[in-house]
Amino acid sequence: MHFTLQKSKIAKQSSVEITGSKSESNRLLLLQALYPEFKLENVSNSDDSNLMTNALSSQSEVIDIHHAGTAMRFLTAYFSIQEGRDTILTGSKRMKERPIKILVEALQELGADISYEENEGFPPIKIKGKKLNKNKVSLKANVSSQYISALLLIASKLENGLELTLEGEITSIPYIKMTLSLLDEIGIESSFEGNTITVKPNTKKLNAKTLTVESDWSSASYYFSIAALSDVGTEITLSSYKENSLQGDSALVEIYKHFGVSTVFNENALTLKKETSNLELLTLDLKNAPDIAQTIAVTCFALGMSCDLVGLHTLKIKETDRLVALKTEIEKLGGKVEITDKSLHLSTSIDVKSMVSITTYNDHRMAMAFAPLALKTSIIIEDAMVVSKSYPTFWEDLKSIGFQISK
Structure with missing residues (x-):
């Protein structure tokens, strides 16, 4: 089942409860x-x-x-x-x-x-x-x-x-x-x-x-991306999260400061706020958090930022070869990507093509990583229900914060 995501604008303040890790x-x-x-x-x-x-x-x-x-x-x-x-x-x-x-x-x-x-x-x-x-x-x-x-x-x-x-x-x-x-x-x-x-x-x-069980930080990554692509002042509150999390993907808090997103913890919730934008080249070693590579690459592409992501050698044996998949789909949208067997380099893109159909390769993270692009342009996500592998209510939660999604 393919979903069409119309170019959307999300609520200034919203909250989402995310399932356990x-x-x-x-x-x-x-x-x-x-x-x-x-x-x-x-x-x-x-x-x-x-x-x-x-x-x-x-x-x-x-x-x-x-x-x-x-x-x-x-x-x-x-x-x-x-x-x-x-x-x-x-x-x-x-x-x-x-x-x-x-x-x-x-x-x-x-x-x-x-x-x-x-x-x-x-x-x-x-x-x-x-x-x-x-x-x-x-x-x-x-x-x-x-x-x-x-x-x-x-x-x-x-x-x-x-x-x-x-x-x-x-x-x-x-x-x-x-x-x-x-x-x-x-x-x-x-x-x-x-x-x-x-x-x-x-x-x-x-x-x-x-x-x-603490809520899933990999699932939170898509909201960090959404916050980064939103207007200054936008706030998204997510629960239930710990400041001293065991999950490697909690590195998102530090990483998304590069995209002007601040994070505040309050009891079992965290609030993301878009503050400013910094569009300098981003270089990251993701060997301790490879599952958020797709989210970060798409965030950079949408903001017109260049990035060098390394430490990605495990991505080739995931649900799909995620490095090849990222290169293929970002280039469909107008980006320029170079990959090795353990790294990805994204060059600055000028504009993002509209109504491009994103192939998901039986990979839940491909569907969810590309979804935030709908804040910049209309896109189609193929086999959209592949998200059930890790986050079955993903599309409903996006609609609840203002995304326009149709089957």
Whole structure:
């Protein structure tokens, strides 16, 4: 289904409630499956988290997680320790092209029984659950943090815990720290010193408690972009957010100062305000927050700013090759983009073409990152409901603040 976004002007003051973080929800859902004694509130209503919930409660041998990369990685680790249970994890055509070999080999090193059903190194995979008693494994430090988090999430259930050594420069540190903070919050002991992460085994019942999932900062990024493209004085209030967030994408607060957007925290809400504009070349290393690269690139394009974005090596293995997708779609709109396998350079554009149809490539972030452009020109978003992967109410929330959207 394609949506047409007419050139819009948003309300001077507006507020939006955003669902719980997909990243936090999926980690906590897996931990809750291992330790049912704690409860969760404000769990993400995203497709990915619903798929995670269903997979963890499913008794079926074949589990299809569609496009959900986080679920594929976390569940690979989870089912490898479900003693006596055989599981086949599969997914969409794109999922079968997304590598899983690094995680599978790490789990095999710990003693897991995992084999490939089709192509070596890629889903679908067959997992024979068993007790894992080895406790030492090494991974290259620049791999997707989801591989690392997958191992850390099951570590306390391994007979001897886990000692994980990361080789080289570590990327996506905030996501690793998020996982360790959540382990700490439920009572699992861990340490992160130098390049070694240790998680102690846990055999005791944990204290029952209720954890509230913080709202998703990646979802907030689109409102930062909207604020940046709005008139001076525009305010948007978002809830529920913490000033000392575990989420790497909370870097938005500092990054969007470049676009003249200030952020004020008040209890569990944050208010974005458009102050001024600064159109100088923007250079950012996004290795700790790659999921907001698309939002930032589109913001720069819409404001006629040049930017150099680096640290983007993980974008090639996401829902689509996001670097190629960004280049293709921004150039359709009249921009000029150069990419390498880990960076993007956007040259200053003079004007933005109208009524261009944006292809979304089964990627929720492509749809949402380009939506704020409607404050500058009318656009069409193809396969618009792809947003349900992480933010099902996105279009309704945009309408509520003044966007004109039709099917």
